[in-house]
Amino acid sequence: MARFDNSVIERIREETDIVELISQYVQLRQAGRNYQGLCPFHSEKTPSFSVSEDKKIFKCFGCGESGDAISFLMKIESCDFLTAVQILAKRLGILLREETEEDKIRKERRENLYKLNREVALFFMENLRKSKKAIDYIKKREIPGKIANQFGLGYANDSYDKLINFLNKKSFPLDLAESLGLIATSKKGNKYDYFRDRLMFPIIDTKGRVIGFGGRSLGDNEPKYLNSKENEIFHKGENLYSLNLVRKNNNDRKIILVEGYMDVIALFKKGIKYGVASLGTALTERQARLISKNADDIYICFDTDSSGIKATMRALDIFSNDSIEVGIISLGKYKDPDDYFHDNSLEDFKLLMDNAKTSYEFRLDYLKSKYDIEKPEEKIKLVKEFLHDIANYKNPIEREVYQRKLSEDLNVAYETIKSNDVGPIRRYDKRFIISTSSEIKDSIDFELLKLSIIDREFFEKMHPFLESYDFKDDRCKDIYANIVKFYEEKLDDKNLLYKDIIEIHSSDKNFSKNLIYNNKGFLSLEPEEMFESIKKVIEIRRLREKREGILLKMSENQDGGNVSLNDLFLELDEINQKLIAFGEGDFD
Numbered sequence: 001m002a003r004f005d006n007s008v009i010e011r012i013r014e015e016t017d018i019v020e021l022i023s024q025y026v027q028l029r030q031a032g033r034n035y036q037g038l039c040p041f042h043s044e045k046t047p048s049f050s051v052s053e054d055k056k057i058f059k060c061f062g063c064g065e066s067g068d069a070i071s072f073l074m075k076i077e078s079c080d081f082l083t084a085v086q087i088l089a090k091r092l093g094i095l096l097r098e099e100t101e102e103d104k105i106r107k108e109r110r111e112n113l114y115k116l117n118r119e120v121a122l123f124f125m126e127n128l129r130k131s132k133k134a135i136d137y138i139k140k141r142e143i144p145g146k147i148a149n150q151f152g153l154g155y156a157n158d159s160y161d162k163l164i165n166f167l168n169k170k171s172f173p174l175d176l177a178e179s180l181g182l183i184a185t186s187k188k189g190n191k192y193d194y195f196r197d198r199l200m201f202p203i204i205d206t207k208g209r210v211i212g213f214g215g216r217s218l219g220d221n222e223p224k225y226l227n228s229k230e231n232e233i234f235h236k237g238e239n240l241y242s243l244n245l246v247r248k249n250n251n252d253r254k255i256i257l258v259e260g261y262m263d264v265i266a267l268f269k270k271g272i273k274y275g276v277a278s279l280g281t282a283l284t285e286r287q288a289r290l291i292s293k294n295a296d297d298i299y300i301c302f303d304t305d306s307s308g309i310k311a312t313m314r315a316l317d318i319f320s321n322d323s324i325e326v327g328i329i330s331l332g333k334y335k336d337p338d339d340y341f342h343d344n345s346l347e348d349f350k351l352l353m354d355n356a357k358t359s360y361e362f363r364l365d366y367l368k369s370k371y372d373i374e375k376p377e378e379k380i381k382l383v384k385e386f387l388h389d390i391a392n393y394k395n396p397i398e399r400e401v402y403q404r405k406l407s408e409d410l411n412v413a414y415e416t417i418k419s420n421d422v423g424p425i426r427r428y429d430k431r432f433i434i435s436t437s438s439e440i441k442d443s444i445d446f447e448l449l450k451l452s453i454i455d456r457e458f459f460e461k462m463h464p465f466l467e468s469y470d471f472k473d474d475r476c477k478d479i480y481a482n483i484v485k486f487y488e489e490k491l492d493d494k495n496l497l498y499k500d501i502i503e504i505h506s507s508d509k510n511f512s513k514n515l516i517y518n519n520k521g522f523l524s525l526e527p528e529e530m531f532e533s534i535k536k537v538i539e540i541r542r543l544r545e546k547r548e549g550i551l552l553k554m555s556e557n558q559d560g561g562n563v564s565l566n567d568l569f570l571e572l573d574e575i576n577q578k579l580i581a582f583g584e585g586d587f588d
Contacts, residue, residue: 008094
């Protein structure tokens, strides 16, 4: 019997709409959070067959039959496991291939990565118990020991080799730990602990596996929060901190999205066990869908400072683009949930939840604080910005409702507002950032340099990703080395950097001038948006180059060769699917 990689089987189970599948065989009606109908596996007059959309399972309380989408199809169609998997995969457009030796090796490696992370999490927890500094910090933040244990809090010693020694003692390969970002290698080739003198927050997925870590500095180490680097088992934009605990405790089907780990714990301390946080990045569409899948009532409760308000606006865009309704909890003069609970009770907070603002109310209040609507020119700016903000809402009914409400609230004719509705637009071109240099307009290299010069935060986020990046433009490669040196030496006077760049390319003054002085269009996005967008562009370019290589191999392999055409077709199809997922479907 053919064997498929477990990850593919899990994906089929996860992506199959079990209610839609079973509805083709059974007439279902909604009953609370589940669906009910007459069992197709035994004769009955009163419905005892239940389907859970959330858990993706079915169960008959009459005959006892139960299972998931695959087992249902096997039973109802009298087919074997392989046939059921193939049918569901075809429905979902998932390419199936048998598990190869490479798949088995990859699977074993991933299992070893999870095991290593778990052992390191236990190591950090033991360190915390022995560290007066870490214990004092937890007491200062009023985190009870029981909750510290529930979240698996730990401590990374103020040492360059404490973890390395532990890994060696446990016979874990250091290269495996380095691939997880737990240790790093200096320019001199020496390995050292990546997390040092930090309170450690293990990031656990919904299957209970430790996939990464977040660390809060307890000393002078910068940045204040440091997260695991992206790796084979950790993708920041696809996971949420504490979602594993929410799924265990969330009988009310509520989720509050907060900014950080400590905010989640602050809610948990008060008995609110449905707080989640993104992992050091702006909210992604994948995270928004994860939240909506696990909750009926969704709230945003970000910090009340300017960056928190901007983050809320960005999150509203993400949720609204998928027509997901959210409420915004305003903490008033308090910075974050932890700060709020020092002076207020759980009942006070629940009252804030009951009076949460709608996305429309929050957006309008924000714009009213920005513009003086008593002045005609300011009111015009407000209307234009509001329409621009909702332009990409996919649901035209939602846009119209907001436009009519805006018309009433600002006393502006609806026809006037409607005439300015441009509808869904693509905010950025395929490269997301507009280049100011026409001579290299087809290259992302220039954008990377300019943004690294303009924004140190962007550079710090992007640099680990660029360490293995192949600059296509040699000028950019040389200049980037200078930028790295400038930041590593912690210099502040950028004129020194400008001078080096001009000297390197003294024969190409136009290039240097554009790079240093022409910044139009480069400050329109937040650093996090820039980071995610450019990563996406680089990944698309990498996939396209790989695709071209496969097509070349296929053309050379027409008369027979060492690599089978079937394998190349499968690899090509996999790359095409990834490109389509990125919205890049215009290849030949």
